Amino acid sequence: MVVLAKGELEQIALPAAVQKAAPPLADVPEVDLGGGGARVDAARAVVAACEGHGFFKVTGHGVPAGLLARVEAAAAAFFAMTQPEKEAAGAVATAPGSPFGYGSKRIGSNGDLGWVEYLLLGVTAAAPAPLPAHGEASPSYSSFRDILNEYVVVVRAMICEVLKLMAEGLGLKEKDAFVRLASHEESDSMLRVNHYPPHPEFKQQGHGRLTGFGEHTDPQIISVLRSNDTSGLEISLRDGSWASVPPDRKSFFVNVGDVLQVLTNGRFRSVRHRVMVSSPRPRVSVIFFAGPPPRERLAPLPWLVVEDGGRRRYREFTWREYKASAYRTKLAENRLCHFETEAD
Ligand SMILES: C=C1C[C@]23C[C@@]1(O)CC[C@H]2[C@@]12CC[C@H](O)[C@@](C)(C(=O)O1)[C@H]2[C@@H]3C(=O)O
Ligand SMILES: O=C(O)CCC(=O)C(=O)O
């Protein structure tokens, strides 16, 4: 991994006072897509989870365990490559000048640092494959890309199912209000593969804590995360405390993003989360960020404004505008406050 300038590592290492591990989240809300229960119950569970933590676990999703295992193995093989190989693969995965590609320790372009390396990819409409290439890829990277392309197709279908349940659970007349945004041919989605190597000095669990990915909310509609069995993900609860999410490699975890908070007029909560590194084992996670088309005008849905006594909590903006504003901020900043309306 890239060597940091003097003083930069101190920004990732936590001061002793905040080294305490977060307690595990006792009641991870769970939504079973497997059709075991009534659809109306699944829709209600999704809404309750989005209003509560803004976070839930999806089981019964039907994504083959074999595909998940192949993605995990391919990601581990990718990060095991040499630094120049990873950088070359990242360059193929991204158009020049875009924020995509391989990165190490530097998150975004506003000075955020974390004990993480990653591959960030733009996801386009399906033809011929959701992950575009911008040059000749090495055989190892092209097979990784093929697996990720397979993954993106099935995960996007699962996301659409979850978004339909949300609209049903909210009693919206427009049942495709959310799914339309994520499945549009110009939808601006992303795929991120994160690798948190164990710190060389962490020989045992609990022997230190580093910031892997600092606290933030995701700007998009929803993000769907799948990780290996290594812990690290933490969510912020309504009282401001942190809870760690027990890993579950068979399930997906859904985060409500900023756009969904706006569309629901603040009824759903864009969840603040982070990744802390304390394990002697590496964590590998894959996150799909479902975003709307750049030109899409986003504003609280009229029915939810009525239900809120007529109070419209956010002004209208386009995704292009929101994303540009978000990408000027540091990771931990509140990005939504710039779009709030004045309270009466
Ligand atoms: C510091 C930043 C990294 C980020 C862009 C930003 O300026 C603020 C939002 C960050 C975030 C968080 C969720 C996703 O991981 C991400 C890809 C996104 O869309 O917004 C990252 C951005 C990034 O890593 O470039
Ligand atoms: O890697 C993880 O587990 C979560 C990372 C994350 O929140 C992000 O990439 O936005």
Ligand SMILES: [Fe+2]
């Ligand atoms: Fe995130």
